[in-house]
Amino acid sequence: MTVKEPIQDIAHLGAVELFTPKPAESLWYFRDVLGMEVVHQAGQSVYLRAYGDYALSTLKLTEASQPGVGCISWRAYSPQAMERRVAALEQAGLGLGWTNGDFGRGRSFRFNDPDGHVMEIYYEEQAYEAGDEQRSTLKNLPSKYPGRGVGVRRIDHLALLSQDVPRNRKFAEDILGFRLREQILFENGTKEIGSWLSNTPVHHELAYVVDIKGARGRLHHFSMWVDNREDVLRAADILTENGIFIEAGPSKHNNSQAFYLYSYEPGGNRIEIYSGSFLIFAPDFKPVTWNEEERAGGVYWGGALPESFIQYATPPVETEKADTVVPAFDPA
Amino acid sequence: MTVKEPIQDIAHLGAVELFTPKPAESLWYFRDVLGMEVVHQAGQSVYLRAYGDYALSTLKLTEASQPGVGCISWRAYSPQAMERRVAALEQAGLGLGWTNGDFGRGRSFRFNDPDGHVMEIYYEEQAYEAGDEQRSTLKNLPSKYPGRGVGVRRIDHLALLSQDVPRNRKFAEDILGFRLREQILFENGTKEIGSWLSNTPVHHELAYVVDIKGARGRLHHFSMWVDNREDVLRAADILTENGIFIEAGPSKHNNSQAFYLYSYEPGGNRIEIYSGSFLIFAPDFKPVTWNEEERAGGVYWGGALPESFIQYATPPVETEKADTVVPAFDPA
């Protein structure tokens, strides 16, 4: 018997664009409270990076009438890998076409996931080169630890809402090569509430979770990494002292085992400060599934995520389109 | 211009065999002090795993007259990936032949690295299935946190001494597909003191460091992961209270940025308890190099590793064969 070889064409999540109706306040949140650095400005956008990000920019804040997620950029493992994925995307009819690449990136191919989120794939990327002011005494650190605010180290992952989780999950697996790690499956495994996927040993780089309002293209949260749980606890103090609403945490997720802290940046997007979790190296890792009963206990140490964690996403929707009530779950 | 695609055939370090002249004491160290679990015994060997290891066994302790490293097992990403690597190894004249696989693993191909360390590549692996006693309340954790001793989570990496670092480093890159991450290069970059390599986003799974005694096939250290630096500090207390000699740490490495703690297990092998470090996702990561001057400052926060860190390895050698003095360095 011959088994098809797994796809290994996407290297990692490269950058995320967030829309914000309050650009100055959002910038303050990411720069002064989270401790990121501004590297570029153009038009209605500001480009940032965290001190441990090797790329020139990993977060783009763009002024818009509504919060939400803009373009999600995935880096290919090689030029050939990019071409293979572009071919697959075009065959799937999801391609939007090539661009010259956003700030710090080369030629990029834009596409939609089935839910309508905008993504792109690219290979060429400009590495960040620290000036004297930012250079670390550690040669292997792209810039020095800022000692300002939370001090997030790097971007980590994002969770997208979708009308049809299995369709988007299959797209991520079959067209992009993501590996499935965990799932919440209700109604005897027939109702896929959420799926967590990754192209790397990191537990998940992408999650698709059902949009209980029946909308499309929305963002549940975007996550930034800190190196340890004490940093997450310290972040909770810093957010609180800065008047930032903490929606949930610090606490420990069941799926991913990660230590989380959710707040809303001033523009309205849910941002997670994230650490812990575990790495998955096994190529035949068997995805872990959770049913209604297993989720009923709430988060790992007990307690439950607040109702807003299910109800709120960006952009907000006026009319609820959901015709079925989805039982409580935790889109970690 | 076409660039050759990178090899992505090895998934991760699968298991390590250590030789020990004091099997009972070594077992006590790994089971009672580090908190690992015994899963199997056969002949002069005991098989263990850490609570977060997904495989049935990741560490094999084998009674021998001298300490040192036995077979190092690398897991292939797919059956096809295994065949490709076996072909490359045979072409390189380093193959030793197929075995039926050690406990918990399928058909395996043994080979030598140029320095004479014994390695093998395999694909099939038996996953650990916890019984009632070991089952975690977290479905994604292979067995529950033991709450005994240090509580190491999983195996992480190993550092091998070698007569000829560049030759072994090139072998790892060209034949096995490892990516180079950091190097210590002395004498204007002409003398390769050590090289750190990985097949995954983990900073390094394998290091080759020069054997200043000119011996072959020796082990510098084997590393086990804990989830945070507080666990490393706690481990230092536990090792001390158990009368285990701490050679160095807890402190922070320059290369890998990891938080380390080195002790000798009773059989004599140097074991590192390890956390922190950082992940490398970029497929074009430019290896970081350090010269004499940059290493002169010692470890990151100052201070130096003890002389034994350079001098001692397993098995010990009687006659020093080194004809050149190698300046001080830190084989992290």
Add this chain to the structure above:
Amino acid sequence: MTVKEPIQDIAHLGAVELFTPKPAESLWYFRDVLGMEVVHQAGQSVYLRAYGDYALSTLKLTEASQPGVGCISWRAYSPQAMERRVAALEQAGLGLGWTNGDFGRGRSFRFNDPDGHVMEIYYEEQAYEAGDEQRSTLKNLPSKYPGRGVGVRRIDHLALLSQDVPRNRKFAEDILGFRLREQILFENGTKEIGSWLSNTPVHHELAYVVDIKGARGRLHHFSMWVDNREDVLRAADILTENGIFIEAGPSKHNNSQAFYLYSYEPGGNRIEIYSGSFLIFAPDFKPVTWNEEERAGGVYWGGALPESFIQYATPPVETEKADTVVPAFDPA
């Protein structure tokens, strides 16, 4: 103007007795899960200590039909200090008389607080002398870190329910010399919901919180210290893996700023694993007060303590005697 000098006669909380209807299970909780050591057994009681407790015993578990708190032992600062407090207690009509002292303690004077909790004051105390097995390599540590379970370091404080908080608080201040640190005062400061007091720079050794069921002599919780927040997080994993119900936390209190984790030991008593907080050295520290509005935000980082935290105490009461509804508050 002459100001009366403050009383400084009580040195610290010396020991606590807990009643349990499930002595074997409670012993398992304190010994195997929390990592305490059994030092003595007599009658229906087991005596324990934590590895950092300097006294021979600090916790007594006594079999009883109902959970709850037994005798609470306070150590005097000197024999003279003991005599002064005994005189004041007798004058207040709260004395119960002298005993020869429980295991490890000299002559002790028993008394009631106004709510009916049983307390005693003593001066002579037997220090713990570790045998070879328990001796630490640190001469200033009474016994070595056990590396078993949670590894609580020492007893910290207790919170008692009372029918009449101001009366008991005034008793603690005037008769025993406790200093007031924080208060929850509702209804424009006229309704004293809870008061936190200490004889040492530790934030509180004793809290009196209103018993919303109108009962007397009950225990809200007993707290044990661990050295850092990572240990509290680790404890949450250990409790969960051992099937212990976590009522609240890990999270951060408003008052005391402490990091908390509440569980019920198998006998039913609420036990807190506790770290962080802050020390108060100022002799004129102005007590901090919180009103309804300030408490409405829940705990420090948001979220609320569960209803059981207000409703449940030991021993449980059948008939609710409270004739007024007390608004939600957090008896940290």
Add this chain to the structure above:
Amino acid sequence: MTVKEPIQDIAHLGAVELFTPKPAESLWYFRDVLGMEVVHQAGQSVYLRAYGDYALSTLKLTEASQPGVGCISWRAYSPQAMERRVAALEQAGLGLGWTNGDFGRGRSFRFNDPDGHVMEIYYEEQAYEAGDEQRSTLKNLPSKYPGRGVGVRRIDHLALLSQDVPRNRKFAEDILGFRLREQILFENGTKEIGSWLSNTPVHHELAYVVDIKGARGRLHHFSMWVDNREDVLRAADILTENGIFIEAGPSKHNNSQAFYLYSYEPGGNRIEIYSGSFLIFAPDFKPVTWNEEERAGGVYWGGALPESFIQYATPPVETEKADTVVPAFDPA
């Protein structure tokens, strides 16, 4: 038999004055790197506090030709306690006379310890009142966590060198009421190398260590507290990235069990960032002693403090007056 009652007249270390020949750089170190706040300036002095200090000011930096320690201020527990200590100091012939008190403190009595260090005792102290900018959302925190630099929480203790340790130690015990906690005693207990003392349950507020250069009135180090060991590790990164020389640590002391990190502020004074340790509540705590053999193992986890830790103090001395070589020890 009647035992004399212990003195309990000093409440805590209130403030420390440091001399610096580089006032601007020293200010940068304490304000920008350690994260303290400037509250006042007068003459050649700047007054600072840490975010958790309840007093208006706890550190005074004064420009001087040489680094070293200026006036050390101890707060009395009550006005009567102050008068008692003043009487004892005058009787001992060590009094220097009353002042109106430095910034934020009332009437103060200055005196010398036998080694010539300048100290004062006071009772009245102005509490810090945060403005809108500094006010914490926690009512029990004097000002909000700054999220800038190391973020030291409060001053902790100081270690003074002295020509004659037993004489100064006895002075602290007999005249001021300090309790002895640990000692390094060499030559069969006849040579007192260092003594650690406190007026509170904090392990030590004051240490006297032998000045191996035979000088008088010098400072070994001044310590500032952070809430956990992760903060100390984080501080090591921040110091390193700011080019501050780290002399020793982060690591764990034998005596006090504390987690330490020593650096030199730009003016030359040795500053410790400090956490961990343990509280001593027992009024009859038996001081712990260490001899040559017990100190030979170096610090708790192994390794040794650098030679400079013994040799360097402020102000530096030109001529070495020591006529005996003092064996290696660790003035923690």
